[in-house]
Amino acid sequence: MKKQLLSTVALAAILMLSACSETTTANSPKNEKNTTVKYVQNAEIQAKGMKQIKGLIGDVKPALMGALKSDKTGIGGMEMCSTSAQEMGKKYNASLPEGSKIRRTALKYRNPNNKPDATDVLVMTKLKADNSFDKLLVVDMGDNYRVYKALPTHKPCLVCHGETKSMSSSMLETIKAKYPNDLAVDFKEDDFRGVIVSTINK
């Protein structure tokens, strides 16, 4: 039983990094009017994007594991996600080559800083329709590339993104206080939750 709980926590931590990466510099208004997306096959860019995504995960994971372990209600994880993890995301981005950055976005988002731009919406609509979480999509944006990695909703994500009717009142209050316009609830296991996007300069 204890073992199972621990592995659930470990899974949550591994997957949640996604929940905890950089958020603030999300949108690039010049893409706002895009109506098509130029997908490209580029193994080199894809590998670079994956490396950045994994690098961030390596930074955030230990801290998040700690937060989840010490507070099983998930409230500690919430704090972690909305403050220290963002700082870590910023630091990580600062360590990347100029023009490179990582962010997360979603169709139904929690933090307004994570609001998707037009390209993000088109890519996510496709990923959601394909219902495929494995492949990475590379998009040629003209000045740079974007590598999109889809994030499925795993069981541990439901603590903070699941059905509101099954959430604790303290969790609901915490969410409401920090994110009054939250859209990121009522997901079910295996639903498409959002993406991590790695931007790489040409």
Ligand code: HEC
């Ligand atoms: C402990 C609570 C918690 C758990 C568990 C959690 N998240 Fe989140 N998630 C948050 C918070 C808080 C934010 C908003 C962070 C911010 O302010 O940038 C967020 C944001 C996100 C975002 C960015 C887009 C948005 O909605 O703002 C994605 C994508 C995301 N979470 C995916 C996941 C996935 C996938 C899982 C499970 C693997 C997960 N989350 C588990 C709390 C959580």
